[in-house]
Amino acid sequence: MQMPIRILFLCTGNSCRSIIAEALANQLGAGRLRAFSAGSFPSGKVNDDALSVLARHAIEVIDPSSQSWLEYENTELDLVITVCDAAANESCPVWLGGSGKGQPVKAHWGVADPAYVSGSAAEIEAAFELTYIEMKQRVEALLRLPLESISAQSLQLAAADIQQQYSGKHAE
Numbered sequence: 167m168q169m170p171i172r173i174l175f176l177c178t179g180n181s182c183r184s185i186i187a188e189a190l191a192n193q194l195g196a197g198r199l200r201a202f203s204a205g206s207f208p209s210g211k212v213n214d215d216a217l218s219v220l221a222r223h224a225i226e227v228i229d230p231s232s233q234s235w236l237e238y239e240n241t242e243l244d245l246v247i248t249v250c251d252a253a254a255n256e257s258c259p260v261w262l263g264g265s266g267k268g269q270p271v272k273a274h275w276g277v278a279d280p281a282y283v284s285g286s287a288a289e290i291e292a293a294f295e296l297t298y299i300e301m302k303q304r305v306e307a308l309l310r311l312p313l314e315s316i317s318a319q320s321l322q323l324a325a326a327d328i329q330q331q332y333s334g335k336h337a338e
Contacts, residue, residue, distance in 0.1 A: 167321070170200040171313055173245045174270075180205030180232045182216040182281045183249040186298055189220050189227045190305045198313055199305075202243075204235040213281055219294040243270040245321065249301075251278045271318050273325030275304050276333065303332045 173191055175184040184203035191201035212230040220227050277300050283293035307328045316324070 167244055167313060167316055167318070169314060170195065170198055171244045172242065172270075173199055173201045173247060174235075174238050174241075174243050175201060175203040175247050175249055176205070176235055177203075177249045177279075178205055178207050179209040179279075179281070180234075181209040181211060181213040182279060182294070183277050183297055183301065185212050185216050185227070185230055185232075186220060187247070187249055187275075187301045187305065189225045189230075190298075190301055191308075192228075193225050194302075194305055194309060198309065202238060202241070204233050204238055206235055208232040208234050215280065215290060215294045216297075219291075219298045223298060244318075245271045245273065245325065247273045247275050247325065249275050249277050251276050271322045271325065273322065273329065275301075275325075275329050277301060300332065304328050307331065 175187040175191070177184040180203055184205065188201040188203035191199045195201065209232045212232050217227060217230065277297055278293075280290070280293035280297045283290050308325070311321070311324050313321075
């Protein structure tokens with residue numbers, strides 16, 4: 167595939183998980199990935215705890231915003247990854263957009279939404295830390311792939327395998 171791989175991380179609210187994934191992919195990708203994020207029903211505000219966990223790990227976030235997936239319907243993308251949590255009966259958006267070159271590869275990386283965690287400040291911080299770890303594991307696994315030479319079909323299989331491999335694993 168042509169570098170950088172253009173990825174859209176998609177969830178419902180675009181306030182936590184997709185923001186974290188976008189920032190991780192852009193920084194860790196070091197030019198191999200160009201990430202964006204959006205939501206099917208954007209909250210309109212990036213969650214402060216999502217920004218805090220990224221800051222604690224020195225992950226740069228450039229102009230974060232909670233935006234609609236409609237912003238990207240005419241953007242040429244290589245990969246669209248939904249990050250909603252189907253295990254929690256969360257409705258997962260279905261990407262139907264596409265560019266002139268065809269449909270992007272689609273994958274699902276289910277991660278629980280830390281925005282729904284209630285409790286002490288330490289418990290909420292721990293939930294966002296877990297989300298950070300889970301997204302980081304997946305992005306790092308993606309970056310271990312031969313992205314420069316991978317086919318769309320192999321990328322789709324590998325992205326699905328990444329979800330299987332890291333689902334429920336929380337060690338950094």
